[in-house]
Structures are given as structure tokens and as C-alpha cells.
Amino acid sequence: MSKRPIIQIKDLTRFYQMGETEVRALNGVTFDVLENEYIAIMGPSGSGKSTLMNMIGCLDTPTGGEYILNNNRVSQMDDAELAEVRNREIGFVFQTFNLLPRTTCLANVELPLIYAGVKASERKERASEVLSKVGLGDRLDHKPNELSGGQRQRVAIARALVNSPSILLADEPTGNLDTKTGDEIMLLFEELYKAGNTIILVTHENEIAEYSRRIVRLRDGVIESDEKVANPVLAAH
Numbered sequence: 320m321s322k323r324p325i326i327q328i329k330d331l332t333r334f335y336q337m338g339e340t341e342v343r344a345l346n347g348v349t350f351d352v353l354e355n356e357y358i359a360i361m362g363p364s365g366s367g368k369s370t371l372m373n374m375i376g377c378l379d380t381p382t383g384g385e386y387i388l389n390n391n392r393v394s395q396m397d398d399a400e401l402a403e404v405r406n407r408e409i410g411f412v413f414q415t416f417n418l419l420p421r422t423t424c425l426a427n428v429e430l431p432l433i434y435a436g437v438k439a440s441e442r443k444e445r446a447s448e449v450l451s452k453v454g455l456g457d458r459l460d461h462k463p464n465e466l467s468g469g470q471r472q473r474v475a476i477a478r479a480l481v482n483s484p485s486i487l488l489a490d491e492p493t494g495n496l497d498t499k500t501g502d503e504i505m506l507l508f509e510e511l512y513k514a515g516n517t518i519i520l521v522t523h524e525n526e527i528a529e530y531s532r533r534i535v536r537l538r539d540g541v542i543e544s545d546e547k548v549a550n551p552v553l554a555a556h
Contacts, residue, residue, distance in 0.1 A: 325485055325517055326352035326375065331384035331394075333370050344370040345381070346540035352486070352519065357512045359520045359528035362537035369490075371537065372521045376488050377405040389485045406434050410479030410487045414494035416471045418463040418478075424450060425459040428478045435482060449477045453507060469500035476507065486517045493527055505530045509553065526552075 333345040345367045352358060362368040373379040374386060377393055380401070386394040391404055411417075418427050428446040437445070450456055453473040463471050472492060479487055489508070493501030509530065512518050520531055528534050530552045536543045 322353040322355060324351040325354045325356075325389055327385070327387040328374075329385040331371075331374060331386060332382045333367075333374065333379070334382045343540050345374070347384070348537075348540070348542055350535060350542060350545060352517065355512070355515050355517055357508075357518045357520075357530075357532045359522055359531035359534045360537065361522060361525075361528055361534055362543070363523070365539075366537040367540040368521055368537050370540075372488065372490055372519075375486075375519060376409055376411060377401045406431055407482065408485040410482065410484040412472070412475050412479045412487065412489040412492045414491040416463070416468075416475045416495075418471060418474055420463050423460050423462055424455060424466070424474045424477075427463070427474055428481050430478060431482045445481055446477070449481045450474070452480070453477045467500070468496050469503055472496065472500075472504050473507065476504075476511075480511070480516075486519055487511065488519050488521075490521045491523070492520070493522075493524075501527070505552070 328351070329349050331345050331348045332343070335342045335344060348371060360368050360371060370379070374381055381394050384394065385392070388404065389408055391408070393401070393404060396404065425443065425446050428450055429442045432442040432445060447456070447459060450459060453476050455470060455473050455477065458466065458470065463474065466474070493504055496504060505527065508518055520528070522528050529548060531548055532551055533545070533547050535545045
């Protein structure tokens with residue numbers, strides 16, 4: 320059975336006015352992402368990859384073009400609608416973890432469920448379940464400063480997964496980790512991909528992008544290349 324597109328982006332543009340100059344951060348980007356794809360978005364500084372990530376993550380709106388996420392016409396939404404779609408459809412994983420330092424792992428992971436209006440007993444159950452899934456079932460009551468960098472990133476991944484989002488959007492997820500810990504996090508992404516999750520990874524590191532199945536390279540606000548990964552780094556690695 321052919322997989323349906325979960326993301327459809329057509330001729331997406333994003334222009335900024337910087338004084339007298341118009342900066343064309345995205346200048347006509349078109350591509351689809353299918354259900355359960357694992358894509359890396361790459362490009363040098365200033366290529367437009369951060370702008371594209373903000374568009375995909377519903378953190379910014381385009382100047383022109385169309386963005387459809389899971390049948391929602393995102394490009395025409397207002398801020399309130401964007402916030403709702405963001406919380407329901409997208410799980411974010413950031414380089415800096417973005418955890419609340421004074422609350423437990425469990426409470427950090429429950430946050431998106433609070434915004435979604437899920438009742439307390441169900442929140443605890445779902446947050447515990449997803450923390451166990453990322454190997455932290457015995458760390459529910461620990462605070463971020465009691466965890467290693469790799470464990471903190473696992474908490475961030477659990478928080479991203481707790482709403483069962485359509486896509487997992489990871490921005491340089493191994494950027495603050497040593498090589499060994501980074502590899503462990505990438506193996507966790509591999510497991511999530513094999514479990515059916517759609518993953519979009521933004522990275523400037525070739526060796527991290529090689530874990531994905533498809534690499535979209537941007538330059539000067541346009542897609543320079545869009546290719547399948549011939550030999551992905553797999554869990555067997």
C-alpha cells in the first residue's frame with residue numbers, strides 16, 4: 320500500500336525586510352514528506368534550513384506558497400490555530416533540551432498533555448509509559464540536573480512523543496552531546512522510525528544525516544538536492 324504525504328510544501332517563500340534589503344530566506348521550496356519517512360534537512364549557515372524548520376514546525380508563516388500538514392492548510396492559519404496544530408501534530412526535540420530545571424522528568428513530559436487538556440491521571444500514565452519507552456522508566460522523579468546529557472535528551476524525546484504527533488522534528492539533537500552519547504540518541508531515533516514515526520532531522524553534520532533515509536540539501540533558500548541515502552547507518556552499526 321502506498322504511503323500518503325503527511326507534509327505537502329509547494330513553492331514556499333519567506334522574505335524578510337532587513338532595513339533596505341529584502342532577504343529571501345526561502346525562495347520557492349517544493350517537496351513532500353510521506354508517512355514514516357526519515358528525512359535529514361541540511362545546508363550551510365544562511366541556506367534557509369532553520370527558516371524551513373520553523374515553517375514545518377508552525378513557528379512561522381510563509382510569505383507565499385502552500386504548506387499542508389496532515390490535511391491542515393497551515394499556510395493560511397492565524398497564531399491561535401498554528402499553536403493548536405503545533406501541539407497536536409508536532410513533537411519538537413532541540414539541541415538544548417529545553418527542559419524545566421526545577422520539575423521532574425515526569426512533569427516535564429506531561430507538559431504537552433496539560434496544554435492538550437488531558438486529565439491528570441491519564442497524563443501521568445502516558446508520560447510514564449513514554450519515559451519507559453526511551454529507557455528512563457526508573458528516572459521519573461529525577462530532575463534534569465540529576466541526569467546526564469544523553470538522559471536529558473531522552474526526556475526531551477519522550478516529551479516530544481507523548482502526544483503521539485504526526486511528525487518528530489529534531490533540530491541538531493546531538494549537538495550538545497559527546498560522540499558516544501550522540502550515537503545512542505541516533506539509535507533511539509532509528510527505533511522510533513522502525514516503530515512507524517515520521518522523523519525530520521535538521522543537522523549540519525554529514526555523519527548524523529547518514530542515519531536518515533533521505534537527505535534534502537538547501538542552499539540560498541532553494542533545494543539544491545533531494546536524494547535517498549544509499550547506506551544508512553543502522554542500529555546494527
